Amino acid sequence: MTKRQIALVGNPNSGKTSLFNELTGTNQSVGNWPGVTVERKSGNLKENHQIELQDLPGIYSLSPYSPEEGVARDYLLEEHPHRLLNIVDGTNLERNLYLSTQLLELGIPMAIAINMMDVVVKEGTIINCEKLAYGLGVPVLPISVVKKSGLDKIKEQLQLENNLGEKEIAYPIYDDRLEVALNEIEGLIKAYVPKHQLRWFTIKLFERDVKVVEKMTLSKDIQAEIEEIIQITEKIMDEDGESIIINERYDFISQLVALSIVKEKDFKLTVS
Ligand code: BGO
Incomplete structure (x- = not known):
């Protein structure tokens, strides 16, 4: 085995x-x-x-x-x-x-x-x-x-067995303007990557990750379409692709942490 x-x-x-x-x-x-x-x-x-x-x-x-x-x-x-x-x-x-x-x-x-x-x-x-x-x-x-x-x-x-579909929706969802772009890129590349890795490759392409771009060998037309989607989103969000993703990750985390952490000193401040 x-x-x-x-x-x-x-x-x-x-x-x-x-x-x-x-x-x-x-x-x-x-x-x-x-x-x-x-x-x-x-x-x-x-x-x-x-x-x-x-x-x-x-x-x-x-x-x-x-x-x-x-x-x-x-x-x-x-x-x-x-x-x-x-x-x-x-x-x-x-x-x-x-x-x-x-x-x-x-x-x-x-x-x-x-x-x-x-x-x-x-x-x-x-x-x-x-x-x-x-x-x-x-x-x-x-x-x-x-x-x-x-x-x-x-x-x-x-020691858990994997359940089919367990991982399908468990990833952070970001700003709507970014999600629209990611959704379009997904549509362009979904035939070329395993389904469970689609989110990963989509985000890496949006970041213009050199290694992923090199490895994927997408046609020139698809690459141009992806570049156009990134550039439009960069204009709308007023940042470069890599920074958009970094900032979205930090926003997601800081909102989540704010909801999930309580410090004792915060308690003391409220009761005094
Ligand atoms: C030293 N609690 C506490 N308090 N410390 C922990 C715990 C925990 O649950 N888990 C790990 N540590 P690594 P990476 C150290 O080595 O496993 C401590 O890099 C010291 N060393 O003991 O090495 C752990 O593999 C001198 O601390 O981490 C270690 O991820 C003084 O966290 C450190 C004090 O753990 C990093 C601590 C000479």
Whole structure:
């Protein structure tokens, strides 16, 4: 029986290595990713050796600029992991969720583990994981690797079978003006990309991501049509394509975080 591959993805210092070690124990193999000096680590889930965890390099985004991001991107797009576990540092939620918005677009079933909850609680912050889960469309589980809390729920998630269609609508929806453009680009490219990766490729084309544009080998006519759609949207929204996407991601995250976080000091201010 082939093992199910599950990728652990997160920002540097989110606690990814600590979680990977906790879930796999001593049962790990270490090498390098092909062509780059970036360490590749995998290991079986202690409780179920049919589940292989792939520890991806710590990254802030899935842009094509650094070797770490390149390795993570290629793996996620080409090696088709069964599931993703996105580890997020709960003390730095807004910054960490930037990567999450990109991971959601890959069309792979995913869960989010909010780590460092021991620190979050100590700082007097309440994170409403149900609200985050509702807004992001995927399970969000609070954990503390150091305190070993919440890890049973993570193991349950990792062992879930994938449901057909599970991932279809779980990605952030942005400003209407952008969504109209993305919808038009989707129509132009849908015959050329796997259905579950359509959102990813559409957004990358809108950003004029060089590697994706090179790889897709679209006809000159389609490329010109896409460029026209981007330019019209840039004019309407008064920004370049890449900045439009970055700003939309941050707007989406800051609205979601504002709804999902309560700080103790806010309480004190209201009652005094
Ligand atoms: C040091 N809670 C707390 N409080 N800390 C955690 C948790 C948690 O749930 N999970 C991880 N950490 P990595 P990446 C350290 O190494 O797993 C800590 O980059 C130190 N080191 O112990 O390495 C973890 O793989 C000296 O902290 O993250 C580690 O994602 C003093 O977060 C750090 C204090 O974890 C990063 C901490 C010499």
